[in-house]
Amino acid sequence: MFAAENGLKGDPRLQGISEAIRVVPHFPKPGIMFQDITTLLLDHKAFKDTVDIFVDRYRDMGISVVAGVEARGFMFGPAIALAIGAKFVPLRKPRKLPVHINSLLAGQLMRCVAFIPLCSSRRPSKNLVVIVLQNPEYAGEVIAESYELEYGTDCLEMHVGAVEPGERAIVIDDLVATGGTLSAAIRLLERMEAEVVECACVIGLREVKVVACLLLVFCVDSAGSTASHFISLWSHARLIVVVKDRSFEYEHAQAGAGGGLAEKDDA
Numbered sequence: 001m002f003a004a005e006n007g008l009k010g011d012p013r014l015q016g017i018s019e020a021i022r023v024v025p026h027f028p029k030p031g032i033m034f035q036d037i038t039t040l041l042l043d044h045k046a047f048k049d050t051v052d053i054f055v056d057r058y059r060d061m062g063i064s065v066v067a068g069v070e071a072r073g074f075m076f077g078p079a080i081a082l083a084i085g086a087k088f089v090p091l092r093k094p095r096k097l098p099v100h101i102n103s104l105l106a107g108q109l110m111r112c113v114a115f116i117p118l119c120s121s122r123r124p125s126k127n128l129v130v131i132v133l134q135n136p137e138y139a140g141e142v143i144a145e146s147y148e149l150e151y152g153t154d155c156l157e158m159h160v161g162a163v164e165p166g167e168r169a170i171v172i173d174d175l176v177a178t179g180g181t182l183s184a185a186i187r188l189l190e191r192m193e194a195e196v197v198e199c200a201c202v203i204g205l206r207e208v209k210v211v212a213c214l215l216l217v218f219c220v221d222s223a224g225s226t227a228s229h230f231i232s233l234w235s236h237a238r239l240i241v242v243v244k245d246r247s248f249e250y251e252h253a254q255a256g257a258g259g260g261l262a263e264k265d266d267a
């Protein structure tokens with residue numbers, strides 16, 4: 001049903017996209033079949049087709065926020081945002097977004113910086129003038145959401161004020177595995193009262209380990225068939241995934257060539 005709704009069933013672009021993604025066995029550790037989108041970025045047609053699929057889908061959906069997950073969501077999100085006329089909001093790993101320590105300290109800093117050009121006999125530099133004009137209110141408070149990874153935890157941060165209540169948002173990333181990262185992204189946006197219309201990823205891992213927060217997963221494989229659906233326990237947002245990971249094909253090919261699988265079993 002969803003494949004038809006999305007207009008992706010039988011889409012000839014899917015195979016090219018899928019094939020442009022390199023599978024790197026045992027990276028970053030034994031047993032992981034790493035889905036490497038850097039090769040997709042090198043392939044102009046496959047890269048453009050990927051962005052176009054998302055742009056076609058979201059162009060007329062009243063989306064004003066494209067939120068991209070660091071780091072690989074940054075490689076697709078800005079192009080989509082520009083094409084659909086939305087803003088791009090980076091969801092960053094901890095301590096990357098600039099934030100003032102507190103408003104008092106920021107106020108003192110502003111006064112100091114403003115004082116320097118007055119005391120200086122030399123003409124103030126461009127940089128100083130820019131800082132003086134900054135308003136500490138906009139200097140960047142952040143909110144954070146932690147999430148579980150296979151081993152340990154991680155965290156995403158977003159600037160307060162980057163989205164307004166009621167704005168319609170999509171979240172972009174390269175890949176969904178457990179869904180923990182996307183769930184943290186959704187929580188950040190919903191805390192700012194944005195409406196998360198959908199999440200969109202290029203790749204869905206074949207054996208998605210669904211966590212309680214995962215939405216509805218919609219996979220279209222390279223043949224254009226619907227792969228899997230998982231119903232969220234708490235969110236109404238949806239997820240579109242363009243292609244399934246190619247580990248199976250890779251292992252199959254390696255097994256045919258007499259390699260690969262044995263190496264994986266040894267790991």
Ligand SMILES: O=P(O)(O)OC[C@H]1O[C@H](OP(=O)(O)OP(=O)(O)O)[C@H](O)[C@@H]1O
Binds near residue numbers: 149
């Ligand atoms: O569905 P999940 O289980 O949450 O995993 C998916 C996330 O994992 C990868 O990022 P990673 O955390 O490796 O960070 P990176 O992009 O900075 O390498 C990927 O780009 C997704 O963001």
Ligand SMILES: Nc1ncnc2[nH]cnc12
Binds near residue numbers: 032034035175
């Ligand atoms: N198999 C995989 N390939 C690339 N990125 C990932 N993030 C989590 N699992 C991954």
